[in-house]
Amino acid sequence: MTTPLLRDPAHRVSPRARLMWQVTALVEGGVTLVVLLLVGLAVDAVDVRWWMVAAFVAAVAAWVLVVPQWRYVVHxxxxxxxxxxxxxxxxxxxxxxxxxxxxxxxxxxxxxxxxxxxxxxxxxxxxxxxxxxxxxxxxxxxxxxxxxxxxxxxxxxxxxxx
The missing domain is CATH 2.30.29.30 (Pleckstrin-homology domain (PH domain)/Phosphotyrosine-binding domain (PTB))
Incomplete structure (x- = not known):
């Protein structure tokens, strides 16, 4: 008797899931950015530098563009x-x-x-x-x-x- 091999499940999720995951990541990243900026501006000890904001925005943009595509291939x-x-x-x-x-x-x-x-x-x-x-x-x-x-x-x- 041969042992069955574990294979990929047959069906993908809806192609619209990619856009949903992108929008979700964008909303989460935007809310996080606003909270970080508000906290940074409210606390004098935190010096908000624009390069930090730009780095965070770049990271969120990469997350929004890459992760949903990758998830779609795997799910x-x-x-x-x-x-x-x-x-x-x-x-x-x-x-x-x-x-x-x-x-x-x-x-x-x-x-x-x-x-x-x-x-x-x-x-x-x-x-x-x-x-x-x-x-x-x-x-x-x-x-x-x-x-x-x-x-x-x-x-x-x-x-x-x-």
Whole structure:
């Protein structure tokens, strides 16, 4: 008997996820910059230099342009009759496999920015110390269909998911 090889899950997230991740990073970077400037100006001990601000803006710009593209290449998911597979990360990759028999709950969430792009996140909670599996950046309708599919498949498996 041959041992099956661990392979990349078959499906990518929505291409719109790249733009959502860029906007999210831009908002987070902008808020952080404003807070740092306000604190720096409010405290006399901190001397705010414009080159520091420019370096921070350059770092945020690199983050906004590079990380979402990289995440899109890596983030994948797949559902089979027996398990849910995910691959995430941008710097370090994580592959997770959750057997249908271990699924406890399946959740659908749409954050404010995700709603702007018609995207959603599906979270599969399992009886695992490693925590839930998340599939971030799915098309809203595909996410709803996936929740329904996983609910039916997990319900069809014997056992109590513990």
């Amino acid at each position: 994948r998911w797949e559902v089979t009759d027996s398990a849910v597979y995910t691959q995430t990360g941008w710097w370090a990759r994580e592959r997770r496999i959750a057997p249908m028999s271990r699924i406890q709950t399946v959740d659908h969430a749409e954050g404010a920015i995700a709603r702007l792009f018609g995207l959603a996140t599906v979270t599969v909670t399992t009886a695992s110390a490693a925590g839930a599996l998340t599939i971030d950046g799915l098309d809203r309708e595909r996410a709803r269909a996936l929740v329904a599919e996983l609910t039916v498949k997990a319900d069809a498996v014997e056992g109590d998911a513990t």
